[in-house]
Amino acid sequence: MYDDCIDLVGDExxxxxxxxxxxxxxxxxxxxxxxxxxxxxxxxxxxxRMVLKGEPMDTTILAGIADYAGAIEHAVNTAKDMLExxxxxxxxxxxxxxxxxxxxxTQYLDGLLDQCRTSV
Numbered sequence: 437m438y439d440d441c442i443d444l445v446g447d448e449x450x451x452x453x454x455x456x457x458x459x460x461x462x463x464x465x466x467x468x469x470x471x472x473x474x475x476x477x478x479x480x481x482x483x484x485r486m487v488l489k490g491e492p493m494d495t496t497i498l499a500g501i502a503d504y505a506g507a508i509e510h511a512v513n514t515a516k517d518m519l520e521x522x523x524x525x526x527x528x529x530x531x532x533x534x535x536x537x538x539x540x541x542t543q544y545l546d547g548l549l550d551q552c553r554t555s556v
Contacts, residue, residue, distance in 0.1 A: 468487070
């Protein structure tokens with residue numbers, strides 16, 4: 437989900453890869469699904485046309501849609517909720533370097549997701 441969000445709001449120089457590829461391929465990522473769900477009828481029609489017919493779409497167009505930031509925020513919150521669930525599932529494991537590594541990974545991913553929030 438981080439990759440889906442950063443594809444929409446990231447900075448190519450900072451990330452080190454080409455962004456917007458999900459849009460170019462017409463992939464319906466979680467942020468796009470939230471955007472389609474929450475868009476007005478007119479916005480949804482425009483988004484459908486862009487996604488289904490392969491019309492050009494970029495983040496400046498998406499940013500003009502009122503629910504764009506909300507869709508990113510909702511996707512980030514969903515991912516962070518999943519990370520919290522993963523941490524809760526790790527509680528039952530005995531202390532070990534492996535458990536510590538898994539917890540550290542979830543914390544690292546939390547930080548990455550926070551970057552998506554500040555990019556919107």
